Amino acid sequence: xxxxxxxxxxxxxxxxxxxxxxxxxxxxxxxxxxxxxxxxxxxxxxxxxxxxxxxxxxxxxxxxxxxxxxxxxxxxxxxxxxxxxxxxxxxxxxxxxxxxxxxxxxxxxxxxxxxxxxxxxxxxxxxxxxxxxxxxxxxxxxxxxxxxxxxxxxxxxxxxxxxxxxxxxxxxxxxxxxxxxxxxxxxxxxxxxxxxxxxxxxxxxxxxxxxxxxxxxxxxxxxxxxxxxxxxxxxxxxxxxxxxxxxxxxxxxxxxxxxxxxxxxxxxxxxxxxxxxxxxxxxxxxxxxxxxxxxxxxxxxxxxxxxxxxxxxxxxxxxxxxxxxxxxxxxxxxxxxxxxxxxxxxxxxxxxxxxxxxxxxxxxxxxxxxxxxxxxxxxxxxxxxxxxxxxxxxxxxxxxxxxxxxxxxxxxxxxxxxxxxxxxxxxxxxxxxxxxxxxxxxxxxxxxxxxxxxxxxxxxxxxxxxxxxxxxxxxxxxxxxxxxxxxxxxxxxxxxxxxxxxxxxxxxxxxxxxxxxxxxxxxxxxxxxxxxxxxxxxxxxxxxxxxxxxxxxxxxxxxxxxxxxxxxxxxxxxxxxxxxxxxxxxxxxxxxxxxxxxxxxxxxxxxxxxxxxxxxxxxxxxx
Numbered sequence: 308x309x310x311x312x313x314x315x316x317x318x319x320x321x322x323x324x325x326x327x328x329x330x331x332x333x334x335x336x337x338x339x340x341x342x343x344x345x346x347x348x349x350x351x352x353x354x355x356x357x358x359x360x361x362x363x364x365x366x367x368x369x370x371x372x373x374x375x376x377x378x379x380x381x382x383x384x385x386x387x388x389x390x391x392x393x394x395x396x397x398x399x400x401x402x403x404x405x406x407x408x409x410x411x412x413x414x415x416x417x418x419x420x421x422x423x424x425x426x427x428x429x430x431x432x433x434x435x436x437x438x439x440x441x442x443x444x445x446x447x448x449x450x451x452x453x454x455x456x457x458x459x460x461x462x463x464x465x466x467x468x469x470x471x472x473x474x475x476x477x478x479x480x481x482x483x484x485x486x487x488x489x490x491x492x493x494x495x496x497x498x499x500x501x502x503x504x505x506x507x508x509x510x511x512x513x514x515x516x517x518x519x520x521x522x523x524x525x526x527x528x529x530x531x532x533x534x535x536x537x538x539x540x541x542x543x544x545x546x547x548x549x550x551x552x553x554x555x556x557x558x559x560x561x562x563x564x565x566x567x568x569x570x571x572x573x574x575x576x577x578x579x580x581x582x583x584x585x586x587x588x589x590x591x592x593x594x595x596x597x598x599x600x601x602x603x604x605x606x607x608x609x610x611x612x613x614x615x616x617x618x619x620x621x622x623x624x625x626x627x628x629x630x631x632x633x634x635x636x637x638x639x640x641x642x643x644x645x646x647x648x649x650x651x652x653x654x655x656x657x658x659x660x661x662x663x664x665x666x667x668x669x670x671x672x673x674x675x676x677x678x679x680x681x682x683x684x685x686x687x688x689x690x691x692x693x694x695x696x697x698x699x700x701x702x703x704x705x706x707x708x709x710x711x712x713x714x715x716x717x718x719x720x721x722x723x724x725x726x727x728x729x730x731x732x733x734x735x736x737x738x739x740x741x742x743x744x745x746x747x748x749x750x751x752x753x754x755x756x757x758x759x760x761x762x763x764x765x766x767x768x769x770x771x772x773x774x775x776x777x778x779x780x781x782x783x784x785x786x787x788x789x790x791x792x793x794x795x796x797x798x799x800x801x802x803x804x805x806x807x808x809x810x811x812x813x814x815x816x817x818x819x820x821x822x823x824x825x826x827x828x829x830x831x832x833x834x835x836x837x838x839x840x841x842x843x844x845x846x847x848x849x850x851x852x853x854x855x856x857x858x859x860x861x862x863x864x865x866x867x868x869x870x871x872x873x874x875x876x877x878x879x880x881x882x883x884x885x886x887x888x889x890x891x892x893x894x895x896x897x898x899x900x901x902x903x904x905x906x907x908x909x910x911x912x913x914x915x916x917x918x919x920x921x922x923x924x925x926x927x928x929x930x
Contacts, residue, residue, distance in 0.1 A: 318541025321502035328526040334490035336399035337392035344487040349384035380481035381435035395438040398740040406492035419451035427738040436471035444468040461499030505561035523785040543568035543710035570629035575709040583620030588696040591615040600661030606686035614696035617674040621681035626655030641725035648695035768797035820854040
């Protein structure tokens with residue numbers, strides 16, 4: 308299913324939506340911090356039920372309406388930093404200026420034209436991910452383009468939005484969200500449908516990611532950037548695939564979706580050829596009296612029902628694979644699950660799961676199915692079974708037409724699953740609580756591209772190509788530039804940030820506890836001679852275990868202060884005298900072995916250059 312296709316012949320058209328969190332001090336519409344918290348830190352919780360609202364024209368968005376048909380309770384974890392805006396108990400504040408400025412920097416890097424006036428809109432979202440039932444979003448810039456090896460890809464628009472709440476847990480009754488992430492500013496960048504191959508889609512996403520990181524003002528790490536991919540083929544339909552977490556997955560996601568749509572088109576052609584039809588569902592509970600199927604018996608014993616639907620002409624097609632480990636029946640099951648069912652059974656896979664041959668024959672007879680037909684069933688509480696089988700029948704009817712327009716979610720294995728219909732224009736309407744702003748791009752400096760930074764680090768700081776690239780593309784790039792600007796040696800700063808921290812992490816040191824303040828203080832201590840560079844790893848390791856302590860206090864307690872030259876000379880002299888015979892015999896050839904012994908004796912308290920100088924002097928004096 309993921310083999311290469313003739314994408315030009317299939318008429319592949321794809322576009323991207325890149326969502327990137329911005330690293331601002333406060334959230335987009337309130338003064339709360341943008342730091343993530345652990346769920347067990349929550350101070351309290353509250354619950355809500357959400358329902359869709361009508362647009363200015365009185366219309367209901369189809370996607371929001373379908374979402375609302377599943378009655379669920381939403382629980383929100385609030386923290387000591389949670390404010391009334393986040394709880395939707397107070398109107399939002401003005402648009403955050405720092406976030407707007409960063410968005411304008413991104414716009415410059417993509418040659419976009421900022422809008423004259425930015426007006427905040429409400430976008431209906433009733434999946435519980437926002438306490439208000441909508442997400443606030445504002446158009447910041449339009450037009451622009453990025454380069455790829457297969458040609459330019461246009462940029463249609465960039466929105467500045469508030470991030471959704473973080474999903475913590477989902478049960479049959481509802482969903483629990485954490486409010487720490489809600490309201491973090493993010494930009495949503497939408498490309499034109501200019502992508503023609505999976506490889507170009509991935510390259511375009513990588514290019515946009517590089518431009519975003521060039522600002523030095525975006526959050527880094529898992530979940531801080533998400534890619535949505537819009538894919539269609541000539542005989543298919545536009546499908547939006549949401550939540551692609553890794554750039555490396557984009558090409559595979561596009562390939563898989565092309566294959567899925569091609570298979571659905573092929574299934575449509577077969578169904579047209581046999582004049583297939585989908586009949587009205589029926590209650591077929593009587594077929595399964597005394598059944599040995601655990602799933603079916605459990606539903607019936609709890610007072611539930613089994614509903615079935617005859618899929619005329621579908622025999623062999625419901626079980627047909629349309630993507631790796633996914634079949635047409637899996638698509639039907641996705642829709643049934645949206646209405647509370649655990650899944651479906653169908654005759655392409657039966658007898659199985661305790662359902663016998665005789666029950667399959669009786670099932671076919673109950674719905675009037677022939678050998679050319681398929682039958683799908685749902686066993687659950689009566690209302691769930693009835694609504695779920697109706698959803699299966701509706702999805703089967705769209706199979707007669709080919710590929711449905713829909714929103715799908717990306718799975719970790721590269722496949723996708725049905726989420727909801729594509730949203731329409733009715734989901735957007737003006738936000739009346741936030742005044743418009745007039746962006747002024749003239750006051751925003753254009754960021755330096757990461758590719759240009761790599762070249763500058765090599766030329767200006769004499770870093771080798773590999774280390775320069777590590778620093779420029781790394782998470783500590785803004786800190787590196789700040790400390791080097793304060794006079795810290797560039798090679799020392801780069802090596803510490805990219806090599807020392809990596810080595811400590813591999814040794815299971817919790818380096819995530821180290822703040823930029825810790826690192827800046829350690830750099831200053833080393834530069835001022837209060838800490839030998841050789842003692843930096845030990846101090847960082849100690850600080851990671853005691854992040855609430857002052858670095859100077861930790862250094863003093865660990866005995867990591869920088870030794871004076873007299874103390875260094877005394878320690879070196881001790882080592883040389885202890886190895887006097889070796890020095891007399893080998894002369895300067897004894898240097899390497901004794902250097903390690905000297906550094907060990909000083910326990911990271913002395914700079915290696917000073918120890919080396921003193922040791923050479925002592926050996927030469929005796930040789």
